[in-house]
Amino acid sequence: MTCYLYDGTFEGVLTVLALVREAGEEPNSIGTTAPAQAGLFAAIVRVETNEEVAERLLDEIGRRLSPATAAHLYHAFLSETEGVEMHLHRYLRLGWREGRRLDSLLSHESVLPVHQLARRVRHEAHRMKGFVRFRKVREGFYYAALEPDHRVLSLMAPHFADRFFDQHWVIHDVRRNLAIVHAARREGWEEVSLELTGAPVMSEREEWFQSLWRRYFDRLAIAARHNPRLQQSKVPLKYRRHLVEF
Amino acid sequence: MELEKRLVILAESAKYDVSCASSGSKRYNRDGIGNAASCGICHSWTSDGRCVSLLKVLLTNACIYDCAYCVNRRSNDVPRASLTPEEVAELTIGFYRRNYIEGLFLSTGVVHGPDQTMELLIRAARLLRETHRFNGYIHLKLVPGADPLLVEQAGRFADRVSVNIELPTRESLKLLAPDKSREAIIGPMRTASGLITRSREERKVSRKAPLFAPAGQSTQLIVGATPESDLQIIRLAEGFYNRLGMKRVYYSAFIPVAGGNRLPALPVPPLVREHRLYQADWLLRYYGFAAHEVLDDGRPDLDLAVDPKCGWALRHLDLFPVEVNRADYEVLLRVPGIGVRSAKRIVRARRQQRLSFDDLAKLGVVLKRARYFLTARGKRLDDLDMNEAVLRSRLMAPATTKKARQLSLFDGAGGDELASVLTGEL
Ligand code: SF4
Numbered sequence: 001m002t003c004y005l006y007d008g009t010f011e012g013v014l015t016v017l018a019l020v021r022e023a024g025e026e027p028n029s030i031g032t033t034a035p036a037q038a039g040l041f042a043a044i045v046r047v048e049t050n051e052e053v054a055e056r057l058l059d060e061i062g063r064r065l066s067p068a069t070a071a072h073l074y075h076a077f078l079s080e081t082e083g084v085e086m087h088l089h090r091y092l093r094l095g096w097r098e099g100r101r102l103d104s105l106l107s108h109e110s111v112l113p114v115h116q117l118a119r120r121v122r123h124e125a126h127r128m129k130g131f132v133r134f135r136k137v138r139e140g141f142y143y144a145a146l147e148p149d150h151r152v153l154s155l156m157a158p159h160f161a162d163r164f165f166d167q168h169w170v171i172h173d174v175r176r177n178l179a180i181v182h183a184a185r186r187e188g189w190e191e192v193s194l195e196l197t198g199a200p201v202m203s204e205r206e207e208w209f210q211s212l213w214r215r216y217f218d219r220l221a222i223a224a225r226h227n228p229r230l231q232q233s234k235v236p237l238k239y240r241r242h243l244v245e246f
Numbered sequence: 247m248e249l250e251k252r253l254v255i256l257a258e259s260a261k262y263d264v265s266c267a268s269s270g271s272k273r274y275n276r277d278g279i280g281n282a283a284s285c286g287i288c289h290s291w292t293s294d295g296r297c298v299s300l301l302k303v304l305l306t307n308a309c310i311y312d313c314a315y316c317v318n319r320r321s322n323d324v325p326r327a328s329l330t331p332e333e334v335a336e337l338t339i340g341f342y343r344r345n346y347i348e349g350l351f352l353s354t355g356v357v358h359g360p361d362q363t364m365e366l367l368i369r370a371a372r373l374l375r376e377t378h379r380f381n382g383y384i385h386l387k388l389v390p391g392a393d394p395l396l397v398e399q400a401g402r403f404a405d406r407v408s409v410n411i412e413l414p415t416r417e418s419l420k421l422l423a424p425d426k427s428r429e430a431i432i433g434p435m436r437t438a439s440g441l442i443t444r445s446r447e448e449r450k451v452s453r454k455a456p457l458f459a460p461a462g463q464s465t466q467l468i469v470g471a472t473p474e475s476d477l478q479i480i481r482l483a484e485g486f487y488n489r490l491g492m493k494r495v496y497y498s499a500f501i502p503v504a505g506g507n508r509l510p511a512l513p514v515p516p517l518v519r520e521h522r523l524y525q526a527d528w529l530l531r532y533y534g535f536a537a538h539e540v541l542d543d544g545r546p547d548l549d550l551a552v553d554p555k556c557g558w559a560l561r562h563l564d565l566f567p568v569e570v571n572r573a574d575y576e577v578l579l580r581v582p583g584i585g586v587r588s589a590k591r592i593v594r595a596r597r598q599q600r601l602s603f604d605d606l607a608k609l610g611v612v613l614k615r616a617r618y619f620l621t622a623r624g625k626r627l628d629d630l631d632m633n634e635a636v637l638r639s640r641l642m643a644p645a646t647t648k649k650a651r652q653l654s655l656f657d658g659a660g661g662d663e664l665a666s667v668l669t670g671e672l
Binding site: 101112133136163215227231 | 249250253254257258261262274275277278279280281283285287288289290291292293294295296297298299301302337340341343344345346382501514515517591594595597598599601605608609
């Protein structure tokens with residue numbers, strides 16, 4: 001009966017999965033904190049993240065299973081759902097047995113949860129690409145705040161780094177105090193922790209553009225087609241706080 | 247007039263063009279701003295549930311023509327406004343940098359004549375591409391009757407071009423849009439279609455060959471303002487897809503925005519009919535149906551009570567039920583309630599195991615309608631007679647009252663990637 005603890009990073013959970021595979025023994029739990037009902041006799045193993053081990057495992061998954069399997073693992077992990085680590089473990093355990101055909105076992109109880117979580121994360125990441133609203137702040141960069149359900153920033157970053165290549169920008173997950181940052185005309189982006197101490201000060205023309213957009217948006221609906229329920233399913237209330245037009 | 251006021255007027259006038267697609271283009275960012283994502287991204291949804299992905303605006307809503315169904319027609323008494331191409335470009339960039347939009351959908355009323363009007367549209371697009379180095383999405387309207395050389399220029403800057411066919415027949419066009427002949431509309435369509443094909447061919451040989459409307463062309467027509475049958479409409483759409491390589495045909499339920507005695511007085515816009523047309527269109531484009539399978543002279547109009555795929559299945563009950571573990575992909579696609587995604591998942595999953603109804607549910611296949619047309623491992627889910635009347639009553643959504651129907655119109659539609667367009671997926 002072993003409960004594995006790790007630091008909450010993807011490399012961390014991969015390190016645990018590599019360890020578990022070597023030990024060849026079913027873990028009791030994998031998480032960032034010890035489960036409350038771990039019991040007297042549970043062995044608690046605190047696993048030190050080892051990037052090399054993590055990378056080697058991911059590499060092997062890509063080669064022996066498939067690159068898609070590696071992606072599913074990562075995306076499901078980003079869901080931050082309670083208990084996701086054990087799902088990843090069972091998925092991978094089955095993977096070593098089934099090899100390349102793992103991801104076609106669509107309705108298998110060890111595959112389905114991982115696929116579902118991964119899909120949910122990808123869906124939110126895609127949706128969020130539309131829901132980012134940059135505000136130009138006085139310092140000259142563009143700032144956007146988000147509160148996604150899942151940890152999707154890293155999945156959104158490449159899209160924005162390409163599209164707004166010539167622009168300084170920051171996309172801030174205010175719930176997780178995480179941000180992705182891109183410097184104009186430099187390749188790539190960085191994930192950093194970020195906590196704002198005060199509200200950012202807007203640049204001069206920012207308010208003008210926002211009010212133009214709001215006025216424009218208000219005019220778009222056709223009264224004869226009024227359908228707020230559909231609107232709500234597309235733009236859930238939880239996302240609206242950071243949208244300029246709501 | 248202040249820019250804000252003009253923008254409001256011009257957005258108001260542009261909103262009846264329903265196409266919102268921003269997908270299907272691939273434009274990369276080369277040291278400027280923007281790219282065109284091939285999957286399309288929606289940025290917001292209006293309170294009528296339509297996706298907002300483009301800044302949809304007119305250069306001017308002053309028009310020398312007098313199309314009866316249009317708010318901008320000469321004889322209508324509305325405030326007029328215009329934007330300069332420079333203003334359009336600045337607005338587009340300002341909105342784009344803030345990630346409000348995927349790009350621009352620029353249309354206009356006709357000023358002076360078709361060519362002058364086309365030139366203004368081109369100028370706005372050229373400014374965006376050349377001065378602002380904008381690589382985002384641009385949809386340009388082609389003006390009926392515009393010179394082929396201008397059509398060619400427009401397509402060099404735009405990702406998509408469109409001319410609205412407006413009405414299904416020559417006669418209706420003459421009645422309601424007397425200034426626009428069928429030829430004036432079809433002309434630019436043909437030119438664009440030829441140039442799109444040529445550019446595709448050239449780019450196969452050399453990646454450096456110039457782009458021409460890489461996201462293709464689309465068109466739109468108004469449903470319910472004139473007496474044409476659904477069969478006429480669907481045949482027309484089929485022709486556009488097959489002969490002109492059109493990307494999309496949009497249908498717009500006639501909304502009496504205009505009044506005037508050339509038009510029918512409809513109490514409510516025919517939204518259900520419009521939705522059924524989208525579904526029928528979907529059958530043509532993705533499900534391998536031909537127009538004559540969906541409708542024929544004996545049955546020229548779509549059934550408003552059940553979707554067209556159900557309608558087809560009900561007329562071909564002898565072909566059902568089909569065994570989910572054996573039926574070809576093309577056959578699965580014809581099962582009511584099974585969409586492209588479900589059919590693909592089934593085909594993939596059944597390579598590994600024989601599927602039961604439970605497995606189907608786990609795969610996320612919605613069985614609400616499909617259950618009546620499938621067997622799984624030789625078994626059916628209900629002990630039901632394959633009898634048209636019985637099935638029909640089961641297939642009709644319980645909510646057939648007008649109100650409920652309106653609300654749930656789009657419930658079955660969509661899918662993550664497809665949600666960005668008005669869909670008719672079945
Ligand atoms: S040409 Fe006809 S449809 Fe187009 S803006 Fe003028 S009146 Fe409206």
